[in-house]
Amino acid sequence: xxxxxxxVALGFCATTMPAAAQDYTPDAPLCIxxxxxxxxxxxxxxxxxxxxxxFDLTENTMQVRNMPGAGGGVAFAYTVGQQADxxxxxxxxxxxxxxxLSRGELPDLEYTDVRxxxxxxxxxxxxxxREDSEFDTLDSLLERLREDPRSVVLGGGSxxxxxxxxxxxxxxxxxxxxxxxxxxxxxxxxxxxxxELLGGRxxxxxxxxxxxxxxxEAGAVRILAVMAPERLDGAYSEIPTARELGYDVVAPNWxxxxxxxxxxxxxxxxxTNALLTIEASDEWAQVRQQNGLAPLRMVGEEFNxxxxxxxxxFREFSRELGLME
Amino acid sequence: MLALLGSGFExxxxxxxxxxxxxxxFIGTMIGMLPGLxxxxxxxxxxxxxxxxxxxxxxxxxxxAGIYYGSEYGNSISAILLNIPGTSGAVATTFDGYPMARxxxxxxxxxxxxxxxxTGGTISVVGLMLLAPQLAKWALHFGPAEYFVxxxxxxxxxxxxxxxxxxxxxxxxxxxxxxxxxGLDPAGTSARFTFGSMKLYDGIDFVVVMIGLxxxxxxxxxxxxxxxxxxxxxxxxxxRISFAEIxxxxxxxxxxxxLGFGIGALPGAGATIASxxxxxxxxxxSKDRDSFGKGNIRGVxxxxxxxxxxxxxxxVPLLTLGVPGSAxxxxxxxxxxxxxxxxxxxxxxxxxxVFWGLIxxxxxxxxxxxxxxxxxxxxxxxxxxxxxxxxxxxxxxxSFIAIYAINNSAFDLLLISGIGVVGYLMRKFGFPIxxxxxxxxxxxxxxxxxxxxxxxxxxxxxxLFASPITAVLWVLVALGLMAPxxxxxxxxxxxxxG
Numbered sequence: 001x002x003x004x005x006x007x008v009a010l011g012f013c014a015t016t017m018p019a020a021a022q023d024y025t026p027d028a029p030l031c032i033x034x035x036x037x038x039x040x041x042x043x044x045x046x047x048x049x050x051x052x053x054x055f056d057l058t059e060n061t062m063q064v065r066n067m068p069g070a071g072g073g074v075a076f077a078y079t080v081g082q083q084a085d086x087x088x089x090x091x092x093x094x095x096x097x098x099x100x101l102s103r104g105e106l107p108d109l110e111y112t113d114v115r116x117x118x119x120x121x122x123x124x125x126x127x128x129x130r131e132d133s134e135f136d137t138l139d140s141l142l143e144r145l146r147e148d149p150r151s152v153v154l155g156g157g158s159x160x161x162x163x164x165x166x167x168x169x170x171x172x173x174x175x176x177x178x179x180x181x182x183x184x185x186x187x188x189x190x191x192x193x194x195x196e197l198l199g200g201r202x203x204x205x206x207x208x209x210x211x212x213x214x215x216x217e218a219g220a221v222r223i224l225a226v227m228a229p230e231r232l233d234g235a236y237s238e239i240p241t242a243r244e245l246g247y248d249v250v251a252p253n254w255x256x257x258x259x260x261x262x263x264x265x266x267x268x269x270x271x272t273n274a275l276l277t278i279e280a281s282d283e284w285a286q287v288r289q290q291n292g293l294a295p296l297r298m299v300g301e302e303f304n305x306x307x308x309x310x311x312x313x314f315r316e317f318s319r320e321l322g323l324m325e
Numbered sequence: 326m327l328a329l330l331g332s333g334f335e336x337x338x339x340x341x342x343x344x345x346x347x348x349x350x351f352i353g354t355m356i357g358m359l360p361g362l363x364x365x366x367x368x369x370x371x372x373x374x375x376x377x378x379x380x381x382x383x384x385x386x387x388x389x390a391g392i393y394y395g396s397e398y399g400n401s402i403s404a405i406l407l408n409i410p411g412t413s414g415a416v417a418t419t420f421d422g423y424p425m426a427r428x429x430x431x432x433x434x435x436x437x438x439x440x441x442x443x444t445g446g447t448i449s450v451v452g453l454m455l456l457a458p459q460l461a462k463w464a465l466h467f468g469p470a471e472y473f474v475x476x477x478x479x480x481x482x483x484x485x486x487x488x489x490x491x492x493x494x495x496x497x498x499x500x501x502x503x504x505x506x507x508g509l510d511p512a513g514t515s516a517r518f519t520f521g522s523m524k525l526y527d528g529i530d531f532v533v534v535m536i537g538l539x540x541x542x543x544x545x546x547x548x549x550x551x552x553x554x555x556x557x558x559x560x561x562x563x564x565r566i567s568f569a570e571i572x573x574x575x576x577x578x579x580x581x582x583x584l585g586f587g588i589g590a591l592p593g594a595g596a597t598i599a600s601x602x603x604x605x606x607x608x609x610x611s612k613d614r615d616s617f618g619k620g621n622i623r624g625v626x627x628x629x630x631x632x633x634x635x636x637x638x639x640x641v642p643l644l645t646l647g648v649p650g651s652a653x654x655x656x657x658x659x660x661x662x663x664x665x666x667x668x669x670x671x672x673x674x675x676x677x678x679v680f681w682g683l684i685x686x687x688x689x690x691x692x693x694x695x696x697x698x699x700x701x702x703x704x705x706x707x708x709x710x711x712x713x714x715x716x717x718x719x720x721x722x723x724s725f726i727a728i729y730a731i732n733n734s735a736f737d738l739l740l741i742s743g744i745g746v747v748g749y750l751m752r753k754f755g756f757p758i759x760x761x762x763x764x765x766x767x768x769x770x771x772x773x774x775x776x777x778x779x780x781x782x783x784x785x786x787x788x789l790f791a792s793p794i795t796a797v798l799w800v801l802v803a804l805g806l807m808a809p810x811x812x813x814x815x816x817x818x819x820x821x822x823g
Contacts, residue, residue, distance in 0.1 A: 036369065036732070037369040037372070039659075046373055068732055068733070068734075069523065069527055069732070069734070070523045070526035071526075073523050074524075105516070106523070150783065153781060158513070159509075159513020162513060184780070184783070186780045186781060187511070187512050187513060189773060191647075191648040191649055191655075192648065194646065194647065194648055195464070195592060196468065196469075198646070199466065199468055201468045201469075201781055202781070210662070213667050213669070214646075214667045214668055215646075215647065215669055217667060218670035220670055289665075290376065290662065290663035290664075291662070292662055323514055
């Protein structure tokens with residue numbers, strides 16, 4: 001399936017098929033950013049809106065509406081409540097969105113209440129330690145986690161049970177740690193996960209690589225593994241992936257979109273094709289780099305499958321952490 | 326270093342960059358004046374524009390920094406004239422600024438605020454230039470336990486801030502703490518006091534509470550006063566400040582600037598704590614303590630120096646660690662990454678143009694702001710000549726627009742209306758407003774840091790007393806608690822001897 005989609009994407013670019021050839025073109029395209037201006041979701045919406053116009057994929061420029069609240073829950077509830085035939089609307093989302101939905105915290109709302117369109121970029125979580133840490137390799141860290149799980153403090157930016165918490169637990173599980181709920185994770189507010197690591201109060205940093213880029217460049221931290229499918233580019237190319245170290249955990253903090261459940265198939269095809277065109281462009285590569293994101297392409301059915309799997313993983317670990325029944 | 330600074334000035338003195346400094350300062354002052362809107366809003370709105378025109382990183386930083394410290398100048402204007410702080414960093418400015426305005430010394434208060442902001446801005450730039458890397462290392466010693474005790478210290482200042490009735494001050498403070506618990510808890514696992522509504526899931530934004538209590542509450546009170554004709558002419562008569570007054574406040578400004586810079590350099594502490602502590606420090610070491618809160622000019626100088634100095638201090642963690650120290654620097658961080666500059670330990674080395682351009686622009690910007698603000702004092706003061714029936718509805722309209730602009734939420738408008746009534750009642754019955762705001766701002770931080778500290782120690786409360794920094798802070802807490810007793814003790818001792 002993946003190869004097929006790549007093929008479609010390449011074909012699409014090579015012929016630069018004009019938007020007019022589509023069965024469907026949105027009249028009044030709207031992107032909802034479920035956060036305030038300036039955040040990741042806002043930039044995702046605005047960048048895609050700009051590129052849709054640049055590539056002549058829309059006749060009318062896509063509008064961006066900020067709808068912050070409940071970590072994306074307000075926008076999700078709004079989308080589910082939309083008239084079934086609203087095919088012009090897409091909503092920016094990320095792993096935080098599926099986490100929220102997997103937990104069942106939004107009353108009567110399920111991840112299946114919308115159509116998942118695609119993800120076109122990701123920040124990959126890392127396992128990083130201070131440069132003078134006793135842990136040289138991922139193996140030595142995992143060994144310690146097996147033998148003395150309470151002696152290591154993991155620190156990330158997201159809440160308890162959030163992505164920065166669950167990702168390292170997935171890795172620990174792959175590394176033979178049975179009782180992952182016994183591991184210590186501390187939820188620091190954005191940014192302070194880095195200072196707590198440097199200050200020596202937490203031992204392992206578990207958030208996305210973009211947050212620790214400056215410290216990595218300066219040699220203040222070592223990155224033991226990145227949870228990406230393959231090695232990242234440039235300065236990051238020396239960092240091993242968890243997979244090549246023998247622990248098969250690939251866990252993108254993806255950026256993508258969903259749409260109302262009643263979106264027509266023609267409209268769904270339009271949006272997936274539009275995302276594939278944008279993803280393959282140099283302009284998008286630049287946007288990704290501006291947001292500290294690595295390449296990722298999961299669009300259409302493949303993405304739908306991935307979201308289902310991700311929700312399952314989040315549910316499994318949330319149950320083990322005692323955060324849901 | 327001088328050569329580097331020289332090249333920074335060379336960069337800033339290019340016409341297009343001077344224009345950016347001016348624009349930043351001007352936008353910042355205007356945004357800061359408006360209740361509810363602060364530097365972070367303006368920076369976020371300008372962000373896509375900066376990407377679109379591909380501004381150089383140094384130029385973008387100059388613009389954003391100008392907006393940031395400019396807003397700390399502007400936020401005092403409405404605080405002094407109307408008793409409505411533009412941002413939470415100016416709440417402490419209302420304590421003496423507004424009484425001064427009511428005593429017909431609005432001009433002097435505004436001029437003092439401009440001079441104090443200038444002093445704070447300038448001293449902190451020198452600090453940023455000379456001490457940034459060292460300060461960043463010092464800030465790393467501040468963990469959750471240290472922050473927690475620092476916040477306890479700030480909260481004990483509720484007592485010192487309270488004019489008159491201590492019990493009412495404490496009640497107001499606790500009200501603020503209670504409101505801070507609404508919403509998803511800091512560990513993100515359970516929703517509290519949301520009554521099943523998604524609207525309260527993120528808690529109540531402190532800007533909403535601040536505008537409700539101050540702006541809406543003040544307007545409601547003004548409705549009541551509207552019959553009584555206020556002696557408007559007198560307000561405008563004394564628009565000048567004397568050099569003697571500035572010289573008298575020099576010590577205050579220097580102390581508050583140093584304090585503000587140190588606190589601003591701690592990620593997360595920020596201008597609000599800095600201005601409250603600056604004010605309290607001055608009040609507690611002053612000989613005529615009783616005149617504070619009734620229009621003492623040093624009560625304006627202290628918070629204004631401290632909040633400007635803290636604004637610049639917040640650039641220390643941003644530029645040396647890549648960690649934002651405030652809401653505004655968080656957006657600036659996004660901008661820098663987008664413009665291909667990775668904030669972190671190597672920034673000063675790899676992008677000297679960015680760092681030194683910023684430093685030079687801050688010197689220039691502060692001069693500009695002083696030059697911009699002093700002549701405008703006369704104009705701003707005239708705002709008081711606008712009849713109340715015209716001014717107060719304008720305040721309401723601006724407040725509602727600003728609040729709606731922040732979260733696009735109509736629910737927030739209902740909230741500020743309700744909170745405004747609470748603010749009116751609090752004033753009516755003599756409850757001070759400031760402790761409620763302080764409690765709300767600090768309550769969240771306090772909870773977050775206590776949880777983190779206990780998680781780090783695996784539940785051992787000893788962590789709150791373990792480090793030298795916490796020890797020093799606890800001593801300060803004890804002194805703060807006993808401070809109100811000192812005059813009594815002195816009197817008793819004297820009486821005993823006599």
